[in-house]
Amino acid sequence: MFSGARIAVVIPAFREEERIADTVRRVPAFVDHVVVVDDASDDETSAAARAAGDERLVLVRHAENRGVGAAILTGYHEAQALSADVAAVMAGDGQMDPLDLPTVVGPVARGEADYVKGDRLRHPSVFRDMPLHRLLGTSALAWMTRRAAGLSSLSDSQCGYTAIGRAAMECLLREGMWARYGYPNDLIGTLARRGYRIHEVPVKPVYRGEASGLRPWHIFTIGYVVGRVAVRRAADRAERSATR
Numbered sequence: 001m002f003s004g005a006r007i008a009v010v011i012p013a014f015r016e017e018e019r020i021a022d023t024v025r026r027v028p029a030f031v032d033h034v035v036v037v038d039d040a041s042d043d044e045t046s047a048a049a050r051a052a053g054d055e056r057l058v059l060v061r062h063a064e065n066r067g068v069g070a071a072i073l074t075g076y077h078e079a080q081a082l083s084a085d086v087a088a089v090m091a092g093d094g095q096m097d098p099l100d101l102p103t104v105v106g107p108v109a110r111g112e113a114d115y116v117k118g119d120r121l122r123h124p125s126v127f128r129d130m131p132l133h134r135l136l137g138t139s140a141l142a143w144m145t146r147r148a149a150g151l152s153s154l155s156d157s158q159c160g161y162t163a164i165g166r167a168a169m170e171c172l173l174r175e176g177m178w179a180r181y182g183y184p185n186d187l188i189g190t191l192a193r194r195g196y197r198i199h200e201v202p203v204k205p206v207y208r209g210e211a212s213g214l215r216p217w218h219i220f221t222i223g224y225v226v227g228r229v230a231v232r233r234a235a236d237r238a239e240r241s242a243t244r
Contacts, residue, residue: 005109008033008084010075013092017044024052037071069183088163100203114168114196118161118203130205148230149192181218182225189229
């Protein structure tokens with residue numbers, strides 16, 4: 001437990017047989033449950049996760065590939081069933097520093113926020129550790145998402161290192177979430193529209209030479225999702241105005 005809260009870490013994983021065991025082993029001891037969601041990997045990801053030998057492990061495997069957003073939603077469902085007060089998300093490839101986990105879950109565990117996002121751009125090492133093209137792309141997408149969602153501040157919309165409280169988790173399980181690339185933008189839009197408190201905390205950018213899964217056409221998908229966030233926010237505002 002952490003600050004009196006039961007903590008689950010959700011790890012969405014696809015083709016991560018080489019790194020998933022190390023990722024599981026490095027989850028800090030204060031975490032109560034480690035939920036690995038294997039998104040129908042065609043390698044030994046599930047077996048490698050089990051081989052980590054962690055008694056906290058809960059392994060779920062999708063019968064077919066559904067996307068990282070869908071895997072996270074499955075993880076939230078498991079965290080809810082385990083009575084977790086806070087569910088954090090860490091990537092299966094080890095790109096999130098476990099030392100940052102207390103900083104990420106802390107505001108939610110203490111009741112100061114409903115949803116916390118890691119912010120790589122505010123970390124002191126960002127200009128040394130984060131490739132320039134990713135830094136520029138991340139900044140641009142954060143600006144778009146911030147405006148679409150009507151947030152006063154949002155620095156790193158794409159960071160997947162997050163923590164969420166029980167009420168906000170129930171909101172996402174009820175309303176659903178974009179299944180693939182673009183899920184962070186959709187998620188932020190939903191929580192912002194519903195009035196949940198969204199905070200950011202600095203986290204270390206970790207890159208070890210892995211090839212990015214992002215492809216040029218994914219930009220159009222994310223653009224569509226951001227546009228949908230703006231349309232839904234405008235519709236909600238029009239509906240509220242009409243009922244006054």
